[in-house]
Amino acid sequence: xxxxxxxxxxxxIVDTAKYHFLAWKRLADxxxxxxxxxxxxxxxxxSRMRSLDIILExxxxxxxxxxxxxxxxxxxxxxxxxxxxxxxDEILPGALEFIQQAKTKDIKxxxxxxxxxxxxILERLKITNYFDAIISGNEVxxxxxxxxxxxxxxxxLELAPEECLVFEDAKAGVxxxxxxxxxxxxxxSKDVLGAADAVVEGLAAISVTAALNV
Ligand code: BG6
Ligand code: MG
Numbered sequence: 001x002x003x004x005x006x007x008x009x010x011x012x013i014v015d016t017a018k019y020h021f022l023a024w025k026r027l028a029d030x031x032x033x034x035x036x037x038x039x040x041x042x043x044x045x046x047s048r049m050r051s052l053d054i055i056l057e058x059x060x061x062x063x064x065x066x067x068x069x070x071x072x073x074x075x076x077x078x079x080x081x082x083x084x085x086x087x088x089d090e091i092l093p094g095a096l097e098f099i100q101q102a103k104t105k106d107i108k109x110x111x112x113x114x115x116x117x118x119x120x121i122l123e124r125l126k127i128t129n130y131f132d133a134i135i136s137g138n139e140v141x142x143x144x145x146x147x148x149x150x151x152x153x154x155x156x157l158e159l160a161p162e163e164c165l166v167f168e169d170a171k172a173g174v175x176x177x178x179x180x181x182x183x184x185x186x187x188x189s190k191d192v193l194g195a196a197d198a199v200v201e202g203l204a205a206i207s208v209t210a211a212l213n214v
Contacts, residue, residue, distance in 0.1 A: 002183070002212050003101075003163040004108035004132075004194055005008045009118050010201070011044060012139030012187050013095045014125060016083065016115075023079040024055060026070060033059030045170025046115055047073050047143040076117075083117060086124040094204025099130050101208045108132045110153040112166065112176075114144060133157050144172040147180030154182070165211060167203070168196070 010016045020057050021040040028035035033055060043051040052072050056063060063071070099109060110133040111118060118136035123126040126173045133156030142148045147161075154164045166177035169187040174196045177184035185200060186193030193199050200212040 001163065002107070002165045004110060004154065004157045004159045004165070005102055005211075006110045006112045006150050006157075006164050006166045006177075006182070007099075008045070008168045008170065008173050008187075009111060009113035010115060012092070012167050013127070014086070014090055014092060014121060016121065019079055019082040020051075024051065025044060026078055027075045028055055028059070031055075031061065031071075033061065045114060045144055045172045047137065047167075047208060048076065048116070049144060066167060080117065080120070083121055083124060086121065087162055088124075088126050091125050091127065092202055092204075094202055096127065098203040098206070098208065099127070103130065105208055107208070108157045108159065110157050110164075111135060112149040112153040113137065114140075144170065145175035145179055147176045147182075150176055150180045151181055154180070165214070168193070171195075179199065183214055185214055188197070199204045 007013055019143050021037060025143030035055060035058060039058060042054055049072060052068055063208055102109060109131050111131050112135050114137050116137035133153055135153045139152060140149045150166055155159050161181045164182050166182050166184040167187060168177060168184055171192050174184050174186050174193050178195055182198045187196050187202060190199045
């Protein structure tokens with residue numbers, strides 16, 4: 001029986017991909033690497049350092065670890081500038097209502113995000129208090145599709161993995177849920193998220209009751 005929901009953040013509760021794109025694009029331009037919105041799709045759900053590696057691959061650039069750390073920090077400083085101005089209006093349609101509905105049914109609410117900026121984003125959206133557990137990129141050492149982030153989320157909610165349902169928009173995230181023996185609702189397209197137990201366009205398209213029955 002499902003007793004807890006574990007939400008990915010970026011792409012499920014809020015669309016931060018546009019801010020990641022602006023910051024990565026600024027860095028790519030500085031490095032004279034061609035980087036399009038289409039390329040940005042490959043960075044969804046992927047950790048900051050892996051995202052940088054993908055961009056450097058696009059430019060066939062091979063850089064040392066210290067230089068890469070510097071570039072990633074630079075990108076993050078720009079990204080933080082962009083998300084600092086976020087407001088609750090940017091919560092994706094239906095997400096807040098879905099979480100509120102779950103709360104009325106005593107379902108525990110957890111966050112399982114790869115982002116080290118997850119807390120800042122939740123604060124800006126004014127939704128931190130809805131979460132019984134928050135696992136962000138600062139608490140994990142293995143990136144999705146490793147299930148670590150969701151297993152830690154389940155543990156923090158004091159639930160077994162089988163009692164948790166994950167909501168994910170990235171292929172690697174759906175795989176992380178499956179690898180953690182958790183059911184998963186994919187947010188996006190069936191073509192990409194076929195491994196999920198159900199796929200919907202967004203949280204506005206599914207009720208808590210329907211989610212509990214996937
Ligand atoms: C994920 C995003 O949630 O977080 C990725 O989908 C991003 O695009 C990753 O790279 C890491 O984010 P941050 O904020 O730690 O750089
Ligand atoms: Mg995501």
